[in-house]
Amino acid sequence: MPKREPNTQLAALLTEIGWSAGDLARRVNAAGAAHGVRLRYDRTAVAHWLGGTRPRHPVPALVASVLSHGSGRSISPEEIGLTPVPAPGPLVRRRRPEAVDAAQCLRDLCRADLDPTRHAALARSVYSPTAVDGRASASRAPTNPPRLVGRVDAGRAASRTARELTQTFADLSARHGGRRIRAWLALYLARDAGHLPAASDSPRLHAQLLVDVAQLTHLLAETTADSGHPGLARAYFEIALDLADEADDDRMHAITLRAMSVQAMRLGHHEHAFRLADAAVERAGTAPDAAVLAFLLTQRAHSGAIIGRRHRARADLRAAEHHHDRSTALPGPFTSYTPAARHFRSGQALRALGEIPNAIACLEAARSRGPLNRRATALTEATLAETLADIGHLEAACAHWNVFLDLRPHLDSAEIERARARMHEALHRFPHQRDCTRLRQREQALESPTASRSAPPRADAAPGHSATT
Numbered sequence: 058m059p060k061r062e063p064n065t066q067l068a069a070l071l072t073e074i075g076w077s078a079g080d081l082a083r084r085v086n087a088a089g090a091a092h093g094v095r096l097r098y099d100r101t102a103v104a105h106w107l108g109g110t111r112p113r114h115p116v117p118a119l120v121a122s123v124l125s126h127g128s129g130r131s132i133s134p135e136e137i138g139l140t141p142v143p144a145p146g147p148l149v150r151r152r153r154p155e156a157v158d159a160a161q162c163l164r165d166l167c168r169a170d171l172d173p174t175r176h177a178a179l180a181r182s183v184y185s186p187t188a189v190d191g192r193a194s195a196s197r198a199p200t201n202p203p204r205l206v207g208r209v210d211a212g213r214a215a216s217r218t219a220r221e222l223t224q225t226f227a228d229l230s231a232r233h234g235g236r237r238i239r240a241w242l243a244l245y246l247a248r249d250a251g252h253l254p255a256a257s258d259s260p261r262l263h264a265q266l267l268v269d270v271a272q273l274t275h276l277l278a279e280t281t282a283d284s285g286h287p288g289l290a291r292a293y294f295e296i297a298l299d300l301a302d303e304a305d306d307d308r309m310h311a312i313t314l315r316a317m318s319v320q321a322m323r324l325g326h327h328e329h330a331f332r333l334a335d336a337a338v339e340r341a342g343t344a345p346d347a348a349v350l351a352f353l354l355t356q357r358a359h360s361g362a363i364i365g366r367r368h369r370a371r372a373d374l375r376a377a378e379h380h381h382d383r384s385t386a387l388p389g390p391f392t393s394y395t396p397a398a399r400h401f402r403s404g405q406a407l408r409a410l411g412e413i414p415n416a417i418a419c420l421e422a423a424r425s426r427g428p429l430n431r432r433a434t435a436l437t438e439a440t441l442a443e444t445l446a447d448i449g450h451l452e453a454a455c456a457h458w459n460v461f462l463d464l465r466p467h468l469d470s471a472e473i474e475r476a477r478a479r480m481h482e483a484l485h486r487f488p489h490q491r492d493c494t495r496l497r498q499r500e501q502a503l504e505s506p507t508a509s510r511s512a513p514p515r516a517d518a519a520p521g522h523s524a525t526t
Contacts, residue, residue: 061109066138067120068107074127078103084123085116091324092119092183093285093471111139118183125185126326159299160254160267163274166292167247171240182288186321186329212257212266219250219269226276227390231430234470235283242277246270254303264304271300271309272391275316282320285471290320308349311341312391315356322360323472331360348386348394351377355402362409370410374403397426401437408444416444432473435464439476446483454483455492462499 071081078100089096094115106112112120117134125132134140169175222245229238250273253266278293294317301309318333334357341353358373377399386393404419420441426434442457458480465473481500487493 064107064109064138066136070124070128070132070137074124076127078107081120081123084127085119087325088119088123089116091285092181092287094119094181106139114140115181115183118185122183122185129328158254159296159303160251160270162299163270163293163296164247164251166296167243167251167277170243170289171247179289180286182286182292184287184291184320184324186326212259212262215253215257216262216265216269219253219266219273222250223269223272223276224390226273226280228429230276230280230283231432232467234432234468234473235280236285236469236471239277239280239284242273242280246273246277254300264306267300267304268306268309271297271304271306271313274300275309275313276390278313279316282323283470283472285474287320287324291317294320307340307342308346309391311337311353312349314340315353318356318360322363323475327360327363331357331364331366334360346386346392347380347384348392351381351384351399352394354380355399355406359402359406359409362406367410370406374406377403395426397423397437398433401433401440404444405440408440413444413448417441420444431464431467432470435461435468435473436476438464439480443479443483451487451490452492455496458496459499462496462503466503 071078076084081103082098082100085098086096092115096116096119102112106120111117117137117139120139121132121134121137124137166179170179226238226242226245250270253270254263257263257266274293274297278290278297281293282290294313297313298310301307301313314333314337318330318337321327321333322330334353338350338353338357341349354373354377358370358377361367361373362370381394381396381399384394400419401423404416404423407413407416407419410416420437423437424434424441426437438457438461442454442461445451445454445457461476461480465477477500484493484497484500
């Protein structure tokens with residue numbers, strides 16, 4: 058057996074960044090968890106890599122991703138000596154061929170996603186932040202593919218149907234979590250909605266149909282991220298950007314960049330998240346409706362606060378409040394920005410700024426949501442509990458976590474699972490506190506097969522908030 062050569066490339070990068078083998082192992086494990094891959098590496102495993110051993114896919118891509126984050130530049134698996142050839146990246150393309158329209162790329166990806174023989178590889182696609190490119194500043198003229206139907210009224214009916222189903226899928230995701238509705242949305246796009254841009258001869262209606270499909274694709278990207286597949290979600294987001302560009306719709310493009318910023322932030326790519334949020338605001342310009350501008354500014358405030366742009370973050374929060382107050386947008390998943398949603402994002406920004414009393418006030422205001430918006434309500438309760446626990450208000454924190462546990466059985470969501478993991482970690486910091494002990498017992502009972510019969514009575518709910526059934 059040939060002797061393995063030491064991996065000097067990986068060693069040099071660890072020295073450059075200042076990480077130990079244990080540091081790298083912990084970060085790779087965390088990146089794996091974010092991608093739904095359970096890893097238990099330690100410094101011994103990294104020592105083997107440094108000695109020339111190559112881990113299996115998708116680990117090289119995960120290592121490259123965390124090293125890219127640590128170094129502040131893009132690093133490929135080949136550059137760290139962990140793979141001799143480009144790692145498999147099935148159907149997840151960073152740029153589509155110019156000769157292929159975005160709707161065709163969408164249909165191809167959805168069909169592969171729904172194919173049991175190809176889905177697993179797609180689901181393991183590793184998220185890697187890429188530069189905010191020209192998409193954020195220059196639009197393309199709409200393409201003119203052959204039309205299947207020449208009647209304007211047929212195109213209008215198709216557009217109306219797409220918008221109604223967008224609302225339906227958005228409502229179902231809010232009520233049940235992204236994982237439970239993702240496959241149905243992918244099926245609709247693969248078989249029906251992906252063909253919509255060819256349903257009208259009218260350039261104006263063609264552009265509207267492109268936006269309709271971009272919104273559905275954006276929603277599929279969000280539900281894919283909420284299913285724990287961040288690399289695949291990124292691919293869907295990029296197709297949504299292409300569709301918005303073909304429609305020459307800066308507003309939709311900006312909304313999707315904002316969602317990509319939220320995803321990057323959740324995965325720990327904070328500088329990249331800010332660049333995406335900033336690009337979203339710049340792309341929208343000065344003339345979008347007030348609701349959209351408030352929506353974009355709160356995310357730039359949150360991502361900016363995390364990386365220390367404190368003055369800019371506060372200015373963005375003030376501007377977002379101003380624009381939100383003058384908004385007259387009609388209700389809808391891509392038209393309105395509810396007060397509760399703005400308070401939630403503002404509360405997170407204020408928490409990152411260290412303004413805890415103001416953050417708590419915003420998060421309390423964010424609790425005023427509809428009874429079926431379970432996912433957002435659960436995340437609000439969890440975030441409020443985490444904020445209170447950080448300042449030692451454990452009784453109040455546990456009350457909010459109890460509401461979170463009331464809602465959790467109704468939701469199938471990777472983001473809810475991450476919130477539960479944070480709760481679990483926080484509770485173990487207080488092993489002897491009475492409310493924390495009772496909450497741990499309740500959580501354990503809910504995880505057991507006999508939960509419905511053996512769960513202990515819950516602690517008091519947060520003031521003024523009953524359990525959702």
